[in-house]
Amino acid sequence: DLQDIIIRASVRQENPPIPLGWTAQTSGIATYLYSTKAVSQTVAWAAGAGGKVLRTVNGGNTWTSVGGGNIGTADIYNIDAISANTAFVTTSPAATYIFRTTNGGTSWDTVYTQVGGFVDAIKMVDATTGYAVGDPVPAALWTVLKTTNGGSSWARIATEPVAVGGEAGTQNGICVVGSTHIWFNSGVGGRIYKSTNSGATWSSGVAPFPATSNVWFNNTQYGVATGSAANGVARSTDGGATWSTVTVAGTGFLIACGGAGNDDFWYARGTTMYRSTNRGAAFASAYVGTGSYVGLSFVGYGSGTSGWAVTSAGGIAGFYGSLTGVEDRDGQIPATFTLMQNYPNPFNPTTNIHYALPRAAHVTVKVYNLLGQEIAQLKDEIQTAGVYDAVWYGRNSTGQSVASGVYFYRLEAQPVDGSTTFSSFKKMLLLK
Numbered sequence: 159d160l161q162d163i164i165i166r167a168s169v170r171q172e173n174p175p176i177p178l179g180w181t182a183q184t185s186g187i188a189t190y191l192y193s194t195k196a197v198s199q200t201v202a203w204a205a206g207a208g209g210k211v212l213r214t215v216n217g218g219n220t221w222t223s224v225g226g227g228n229i230g231t232a233d234i235y236n237i238d239a240i241s242a243n244t245a246f247v248t249t250s251p252a253a254t255y256i257f258r259t260t261n262g263g264t265s266w267d268t269v270y271t272q273v274g275g276f277v278d279a280i281k282m283v284d285a286t287t288g289y290a291v292g293d294p295v296p297a298a299l300w301t302v303l304k305t306t307n308g309g310s311s312w313a314r315i316a317t318e319p320v321a322v323g324g325e326a327g328t329q330n331g332i333c334v335v336g337s338t339h340i341w342f343n344s345g346v347g348g349r350i351y352k353s354t355n356s357g358a359t360w361s362s363g364v365a366p367f368p369a370t371s372n373v374w375f376n377n378t379q380y381g382v383a384t385g386s387a388a389n390g391v392a393r394s395t396d397g398g399a400t401w402s403t404v405t406v407a408g409t410g411f412l413i414a415c416g417g418a419g420n421d422d423f424w425y426a427r428g429t430t431m432y433r434s435t436n437r438g439a440a441f442a443s444a445y446v447g448t449g450s451y452v453g454l455s456f457v458g459y460g461s462g463t464s465g466w467a468v469t470s471a472g473g474i475a476g477f478y479g480s481l482t483g484v485e486d487r488d489g490q491i492p493a494t495f496t497l498m499q500n501y502p503n504p505f506n507p508t509t510n511i512h513y514a515l516p517r518a519a520h521v522t523v524k525v526y527n528l529l530g531q532e533i534a535q536l537k538d539e540i541q542t543a544g545v546y547d548a549v550w551y552g553r554n555s556t557g558q559s560v561a562s563g564v565y566f567y568r569l570e571a572q573p574v575d576g577s578t579t580f581s582s583f584k585k586m587l588l589l590k
Contacts, residue, residue, distance in 0.1 A: 182447060186212070191472055192207070192453060193237045193329060194237070194474070195237050195238050197241060204453075204466065209231045209234065211225030213242070217464070217476060225266075232249035235250060235329040240506075243506070253271060256268075274295050278329055281332045282309065285506070286305075289334060294321035300342075317359065319351050325347065335378055339397070366392055372415045376418070376437075379396060393439065413453075414451060415454065416456050422481055425441065430447075431475075445475065449470060451467045463478075492543065494516055495515060504586075506552070507552040509549070509550055512546070517573055521537050536567075565586050567583070
């Protein structure tokens with residue numbers, strides 16, 4: 159019956175496209191890959207030297223070269239993407255450019271040009287708004303760019319932070335949580351800059367490194383940074399105001415860090431990737447590959463996470479697994495039943511729906527069209543108190559992609575203690 163079809167479709171959407179754990183993948187190149195971006199369980203991008211851009215839409219089982227064009231053979235130091243079609247890259251140094259594709263890399267448009275100074279990293283908040291950070295130009299002010307039109311154009315914000323003498327940025331060195339909290343690191347010294355109001359004002363903390371290479375926050379409080387020190391990982395529990403050293407394994411300079419969910423953080427050192435499942439308090443070896451890993455990116459959905467790591471010799475490894483602590487993201491039981499706005503919104507092709515349960519309940523999450531017809535069921539299970547995600551891949555109950563347009567999603571939570579059932583609707587927009 160229809161109910162069985164819906165449940166089977168929901169389960170099929172959650173099946174991993176690659177085996178559990180880390181899997182070495184074939185990139186087809188042997189040149190430096192500086193950056194990677196995980197978009198969904200199946201979609202990811204990677205970029206590096208010589209204008210190389212790679213894309214996968216099947217979890218990394220195959221990677222396709224989609225660079226070139228206006229990018230030419232310039233080295234790409236960072237890539238960000240919001241879908242299988244739309245991505246951004248930044249190149250340096252003769253002149254810095256930001257390029258954008260909206261057709262999966264078939265063509266690339268120049269959307270920003272700056273003479274002098276690197277633009278080091280880009281982070282799109284949603285399909286409309288994004289930030290980029292670059293070296294101080296002139297030397298007194300960091301370059302902080304913002305787009306509000308989907309990346310068609312970029313402009314420097316009026317409230318760029320003042321740089322401490324001699325500072326410069328690093329590849330991939332930006333992190334944004336929600337729409338307001340921004341962090342970026344200086345590669346000279348341990349300073350990490352922070353804004354909690356979309357760049358209107360800035361403060362900074364100092365990590366215990368001679369040089370900081372990367373920074374990542376999973377939420378507004380917990381973050382990690384990597385850098386040039388024997389114990390080259392630092393941790394913040396107060397949003398980046400203060401940093402403390404984390405004792406970690408391995409030797410040599412640490413470049414990449416990342417995370418997903420609330421509790422899971424990663425860093426790479428040489429051929430080994432290390433994972434923390436307790437918000438960066440301690441790390442353990444999770445994978446030993448080949449080559450030196452220099453870029454990491456993860457995406458969480460529901461109770462799962464996927465990620466990719468790239469090396470200086472063109473290597474790629476993909477990860478599929480479970481998130482830690484998805485039922486209690488902030489270490490507290492939610493006070494009320496809550497259905498949050500999906501993110502990103504608008505979206506294509508995947509969006510996450512967040513909700514909170516103050517007590518155990520039988521939960522259903524369903525998607526409806528404008529006619530009020532149910533087209534997909536994402537959850538149908540009993541869940542304990544906590545904060546959860548449901549992911550929708552833009553497909554109906556038979557697994558077919560749906561058309562662009564307005565859709566509604568509904569959470570219904572029937573507490574197992576017999577108290578009043580909670581129900582809430584919200585609207586979302588799929589744009590292809």
